[in-house]
Each structure stands twice: as structure tokens, then as C-alpha cells.
Amino acid sequence: MKNTTYEKPTIRIAKRIFDLIGASVGMVILAISFIPVAIAIKLTSKGPVFYQQLRVGKFTPTKVDLIHVLKYRTMYIDAESRSGATWATENDPRITPVGRFLRKTRLDELPQFINVIKGDMSLIGPRPERPDFYTKLEQDIPFFTERTYDVLPGITGLAQVNQGYDTCVDDVRRKVGFDHSYALSLSSLKTWFITDVHIVIKTLKIMVDGRGR
Numbered sequence: 001m002k003n004t005t006y007e008k009p010t011i012r013i014a015k016r017i018f019d020l021i022g023a024s025v026g027m028v029i030l031a032i033s034f035i036p037v038a039i040a041i042k043l044t045s046k047g048p049v050f051y052q053q054l055r056v057g058k059f060t061p062t063k064v065d066l067i068h069v070l071k072y073r074t075m076y077i078d079a080e081s082r083s084g085a086t087w088a089t090e091n092d093p094r095i096t097p098v099g100r101f102l103r104k105t106r107l108d109e110l111p112q113f114i115n116v117i118k119g120d121m122s123l124i125g126p127r128p129e130r131p132d133f134y135t136k137l138e139q140d141i142p143f144f145t146e147r148t149y150d151v152l153p154g155i156t157g158l159a160q161v162n163q164g165y166d167t168c169v170d171d172v173r174r175k176v177g178f179d180h181s182y183a184l185s186l187s188s189l190k191t192w193f194i195t196d197v198h199i200v201i202k203t204l205k206i207m208v209d210g211r212g213r
Contacts, residue, residue: 011192018196019116022123026113033110037072037102045096047077050111055128057120059148067120067153069128070111074099104210106203112155124196125154126179129172140169147179151186158182158195161202 038049051073057065075094095103102108115121121128126147129137137144154160159178163171185195 008187008189011186011189014189015122015186015192015196019123022200023113023116026110027117030110030113033107037098037107040098041073041096044098045073045076047073049073051075054131055153056131056134057128057148058150058152059145060150064145065120066131067115067128069121070114072099072102072108072111074102074108106156106207109155116155120152122152122154123156124182124199125152125157126182127157127160127175128153137169137172141173141176143180144172144176147176147183149183151183156199156203158199161199161206 041047041049049072051071052068053071055067055069057067059065074096076096099108112121116123128148157179158181159175162178163175182195185191
């Protein structure tokens with residue numbers, strides 16, 4: 001692969017400023033929500049309030065970054081001890097009652113604003129995949145790896161708001177086109193800004209409507 005980048009320096013700087021402003025607002029929301037969410041999680045299931053999960057981050061010609069994504073815990077602590085890593089399903093028995101609400105409203109994603117401030121993630125970008133699924137997806141889906149080429153993964157993104165959570169390889173396959181379309185928007189400051197604002201608005205609508213999973 002050629003050592004090129006979608007983002008121009010001005011867009012990279014503007015996107016980082018956008019991320020820091022958005023994440024700062026998000027941290028205020030996280031602080032306000034923490035006490036009631038933490039109490040609800042602790043009262044309904046054993047385990048920590050937060051959950052860290054290893055994900056695959058930005059891809060470059062020389063390396064693939066691994067990041068620890070921080071979320072509110074939505075599953076029982078022993079959920080994957082027997083089954084291992086599996087796709088989410090409708091009425092997934094691994095998910096706690098409170099976790100189901102957090103996922104539908106996407107409030108479980110709020111702690112990821114910490115990842116954004118650290119620079120591990122962006123507000124908007126491709127969904128960071130789990131290493132457990134990565135090799136199979138890379139083998140089964142053309143241009144899968146390139147979807148995060150020099151692009152930070154995001155809390156939300158063009159693929160996420162147009163399709164939702166993944167339940168199988170075919171879901172991911174359909175998302176790849178959205179991810180590459182978003183990467184192309186980073187070649188123009190105007191196109192990037194319009195795209196990001198559109199994604200933020202659509203994400204807020206999904207949260208209000210409870211259409212997450």
C-alpha cells in the first residue's frame with residue numbers, strides 16, 4: 001500500500017479540535033450520568049461499572065494499533081467465559097436489564113469520550129473491531145483492513161448510523177462501503193465538516209429514539 005493519507009493537515013487539525021470540543025461536552029454528560037448509571041449497574045448485576053475491551057485501532061503501512069475501549073458494563077461478568085467472543089444477537093442473554101437500556105440509548109458509549117481525549121479514538125470514524133473477529137473479517141471481506149487506514153476509529157460513524165450493530169460477517173461487509181465513503185470525505189474540509197455534523201445529528205436521533213442495540 002502506498003504511504004498516503006486521506007486527511008490533509010488542515011483537516012487533521014480541525015478534526016482533532018472538533019474531537020476535543022465534542023469530548024469535553026461528552027465528559028460533562030458522563031459526569032452527570034455517572035452516579036445514577038453506576039448505581040443501576042451495581043444494583044442489578046455483580047461486577048465493575050466500567051468495562052475495558054481490546055479493539056483494533058488505526059491501521060498504517062507499518063503497524064496496526066491496539067486500543068482499550070472504555071464502556072459502561074452492559075453484560076454479566078462471566079458472559080463470554082464459556083462461549084468466547086460472539087456476535088450480539090436479538091434479546092442477547094449475556095446483556096443485563098440495565099445494559100439493554102444503555103445499549104438502546106447508546107449511553108454505554110459515554111466513557112469512550114476518555115478514549116477520544118487520549119487520542120485513541122475520534123468522535124466520528126469506523127467502528128473499532130475486536131481482535132477475535134479481525135483475522136476472519138480481513139480474510140472474508142475485500143478492503144476490510146483499509147477501512148481504518150490512517151483513520152482513527154470512532155464512537156459513532158457513517159456506517160454505525162446507517163446500519164447499527166453487527167450481528168454477522170455480512171453486516172460488517174455492508175459497512176465497509178460506508179467506512180470508505182467516510183474516509184473519502186476527509187479529503188475536503190467542507191465535505192468532512194458537513195458529514196460529521198450529519199452523523200452527530202443522526203446519532204442523537206438514534207439515542208433519543210432508543211434504536212441502539
